[in-house]
Amino acid sequence: MxxxxxxxxxxxxxxxxxxxxxxxxxxxxxxxxxxxxxxxxxxxxxxxxxxxxxxxxxxxxxxxxxxxxxxxxxxxxxxxxxxxxxxxxxxxxxxxxxxxxxxxxxxxxxxxxxxxxxxxxxxxxxxxxxxxxxxxxxxxxxxxxxxxxxxxxxxxxxxxxxxxxxxxxxxxxxxxxxxxxLRKVAQPMSERVVRAINLTEAGTGYKQITNTGAYPTGGQTWPAEAESAGILDIDIPEWATYMAYTITWSQLFVGPKDGAGNVFGGMWLQVGATIDPDVWRGQLSNWDIAEKAGGHTMTMRVADTAYIKPELRGKTKRFFPRVNLQGGSAVNAPSVNWASSFDLDVTFKQTAA
Incomplete structure (x- = not known):
């Protein structure tokens, strides 16, 4: 021994x-x-x-x-x-x-x-x-x-x-x-949440970006299916101080087929309903379609890393994908249709704050 x-x-x-x-x-x-x-x-x-x-x-x-x-x-x-x-x-x-x-x-x-x-x-x-x-x-x-x-x-x-x-x-x-x-949390927690909507299964028809209301309080939830209870309702962990998120709209239709002309607008994430006292809105990003004749498809994406204010932590909140139309040839604004899909990817992080 x-x-x-x-x-x-x-x-x-x-x-x-x-x-x-x-x-x-x-x-x-x-x-x-x-x-x-x-x-x-x-x-x-x-x-x-x-x-x-x-x-x-x-x-x-x-x-x-x-x-x-x-x-x-x-x-x-x-x-x-x-x-x-x-x-x-x-x-x-x-x-x-x-x-x-x-x-x-x-x-x-x-x-x-x-x-x-x-x-x-x-x-x-x-x-x-x-x-x-x-x-x-x-x-x-x-x-x-x-x-x-x-x-x-x-x-x-x-x-x-x-x-x-x-x-x-x-x-x-x-x-x-x-x-x-300069502090760092020794064993930081993280949690990833991914939500996706297949608009083929949802039976979506052509739904275009039409709302011209200005950021941050204007705009429309797009696709409208994101308004449905439960689909984008997410539990924000009590320990989360930051989140990294990506919103992607795929296979969007741009038309009509005989149309041409530049059109542009904004896109952002909204956490909580507009009437909520603790509603939060991410930074504004922009989408822009160059002048191009004929129908075609495109992808839109917005991403950011953002601080989570204390009043949102530990709550269940609906995450709204928001867009608006800012100018150009409105007839050529993108549409979601039966071929489109949508996904929201959120990673909650615990960082010293």
Whole structure:
């Protein structure tokens, strides 16, 4: 029988008085989280200005996973919790140029192999903090990870934010751009929803884009079958902060066969009914048909990545494909017909916010 050190094999969890080391627990966390690191949730450990703007910032409560970068600890992950807001002082900028500081969460483990951190006094070992919010001052304006900073390549740390400290100042306020959020969710969730309508099966006749109402409140739902209950009703996850979506209209008919003349309009996604107080509309995209004699088919598509406002999360909402006619030869506007199809592809994402 060999010892753990002799065999080079660790385990979790064996009874009968078997010894389990801190490394064993960190290896368990690493395996269970697939080596991911970052904050636990979308609002965890966010860097914010002080309640009264001053020479510092605060880091709100939350949890994090921090992958070990100590020698021999590459398959280990630390877990950290901040259960009380931490105020972090930011040094005044006494130069005539803006300065950039990183706010990080760092594990300073003096017991890890190769660690250079000093061990605390014997009487302090049990209650020593070991995990700290630190500031790395004077980094590049484009730095996004503490490991990009010379001298910190092997820090067992995650980056929370980057602070722009204006020239000759030290006060950090709510001005856009002063604090750049650099957090990443350690194990972000995602969910893809695809809905499709085959208009052959729906028995659709020729239905043209005719509504000239202006974006965002005007326009028409197209195809009209998208108005039907259930077809495009989608549950928005409570955890979702962003969504990437694509709407595609395929095999659209452009005519009449003897027609010619340019025609153009808009297309966008609307989430929720127009009368809903929390209705949301995506950015306007455009469709445009060049002058061309004779009937033909075409495809239209709109895509975007958008922030999901909190009031929409956790709700079931109908996703409306909206279009309008903006100008040109209206007789040549595209139509859905028995040969057309429609699909909506939405991926919900969990991103720090």
């Amino acid at each position: 060999a010892s753990i050190q002799e065999a080079g094999i660790d385990r979790w969890f064996i009874g009968g008085g078997a010894e389990h080391t801190p490394e064993s627990a960190r290896r368990l966390v690493h395996t269970a989280t697939r080596g991911n690191e970052g904050v636990g949730g979308v609002s965890d450990l966010k860097v914010m200005p002080l309640a009264i703007p001053g020479q510092g910032v605060r880091v709100i409560t939350g949890s994090a996973l921090v992958r070990s970068r100590y020698v021999g600890g590459e398959t280990q992950t630390y877990q950290a919790n901040i259960f009380r807001e931490v105020e972090v002082p930011i040094a005044q900028n006494t130069t005539n140029q803006d300065r950039y500081d990183l706010v990080i969460l760092r594990v300073e483990d003096p017991h890890a192999a190769g660690s250079t951190y000093p061990k605390p006094a014997l009487e302090l070992l049990a209650n020593e903090q070991y995990i700290y919010v630190r500031v790395i001052s004077g980094v590049s304006a484009t730095t996004t990870r503490v490991q990009q900073v010379v001298g910190h390549e092997n820090d067992t740390a995650i980056t929370l934010g980057r602070i722009k400290v204006p020239a000759m100042k030290g006060t950090i306020d709510n001005i856009t751009g002063t604090i750049t959020d």
